[in-house]
Amino acid sequence: MELYPCDLCGSDDLAEIACAPTYMAGRPLHVCNSCGMVQVAFRKTPEEVKTAWADEMYRVDEKTRLSDATYTARMPAVHARQTFAMDFIDEAVSFRGKSVCDLGAGEGDFLEVLRGDDYGAGEVFAVEPSAANCRMLDERNIPNFLGIAEEYVDQAQDRLGTFDVVTIIWTLENCHSASDVMDAAWRLCKPGGRVAVATGSRILVPFKKPLQYYIGPNADVHPHHFSAKTLAGHMAQAGFRMTDVNRFIDSDYLVMVGEKTDRTAPISWEGDNATAVLGFFERWDKETQGFYMADGPTP
Numbered sequence: 001m002e003l004y005p006c007d008l009c010g011s012d013d014l015a016e017i018a019c020a021p022t023y024m025a026g027r028p029l030h031v032c033n034s035c036g037m038v039q040v041a042f043r044k045t046p047e048e049v050k051t052a053w054a055d056e057m058y059r060v061d062e063k064t065r066l067s068d069a070t071y072t073a074r075m076p077a078v079h080a081r082q083t084f085a086m087d088f089i090d091e092a093v094s095f096r097g098k099s100v101c102d103l104g105a106g107e108g109d110f111l112e113v114l115r116g117d118d119y120g121a122g123e124v125f126a127v128e129p130s131a132a133n134c135r136m137l138d139e140r141n142i143p144n145f146l147g148i149a150e151e152y153v154d155q156a157q158d159r160l161g162t163f164d165v166v167t168i169i170w171t172l173e174n175c176h177s178a179s180d181v182m183d184a185a186w187r188l189c190k191p192g193g194r195v196a197v198a199t200g201s202r203i204l205v206p207f208k209k210p211l212q213y214y215i216g217p218n219a220d221v222h223p224h225h226f227s228a229k230t231l232a233g234h235m236a237q238a239g240f241r242m243t244d245v246n247r248f249i250d251s252d253y254l255v256m257v258g259e260k261t262d263r264t265a266p267i268s269w270e271g272d273n274a275t276a277v278l279g280f281f282e283r284w285d286k287e288t289q290g291f292y293m294a295d296g297p298t299p
């Protein structure tokens with residue numbers, strides 16, 4: 001375990017979110033005082049996180065509040081959010097005939113649908129750290145790389161700058177460094193190519209779920225928590241100009257699309273106010289306690 005600086009702006013000036021340890025088995029959650037990015041700053045090393053996703057995910061998940069079954073893209077809620085992301089991104093970039101690289105592809109359901117007649121992607125490629133998932137990808141004849149995005153970029157020099165679209169679907173929040181993954185996406189995109197990020201993080205907009213369904217004890221496999229502004233910050237820092245974002249205010253999802261620039265001109269970004277973020281979590285905790293944890297309804 002190490003205390004890492006802010007993944008978005010690099011600052012060491014972090015504040016603890018007071019209510020978080022109650023939901024995270026005593027673990028702290030931080031907000032960056034400089035840019036407002038919410039993150040698990042004290043966390044496992046990249047190697048440990050990778051192992052957790054590859055080998056421990058199913059067991060970890062069974063022990064938490066997240067699911068009553070093993071995690072799979074065939075769960076209705078997962079299917080629904082993938083469909084939402086697919087339609088939104090397709091409207092923004094049109095997958096038809098395009099080459100698509102999916103970072104953190106899981107079992108390949110997203111790519112499987114993209115290459116079908118409805119979306120008509122020209123080529124699909126999966127980057128996935130789980131060996132079990134890669135066996136599934138092989139069975140589905142989805143070309144894949146076993147490893148994380150940063151490793152793929154190191155090892156596949158011939159594919160740099162060749163993809164029309166790089167998708168990061170409910171994955172960026174789970175990576176050790178979201179900024180390293182966005183950098184990998186930039187390297188994989190062809191000039192003018194697009195990155196599309198979908199996430200369930202959604203800070204500073206009305207609460208759509210109780211707090212214990214948002215943060216939990218498996219902090220190390222979910223270290224990054226985005227608002228629209230901090231996700232736009234990650235896009236900008238990596239060299240993507242934001243082109244599309246969904247109406248996240250009344251949706252459970254945040255989906256954002258960016259266009260690759262040549263990085264010659266810095267792209268400005270705003271971030272969040274840390275005091276506003278701390279106040280937001282304070283209210284979310286109060287609402288959660290009132291509605292879901294006292295005598296309130298249990299979903």
Ligand SMILES: [Zn+2]
Pocket residue numbers: 006007008009010011032033034035036037
């Ligand atoms: Zn920061």
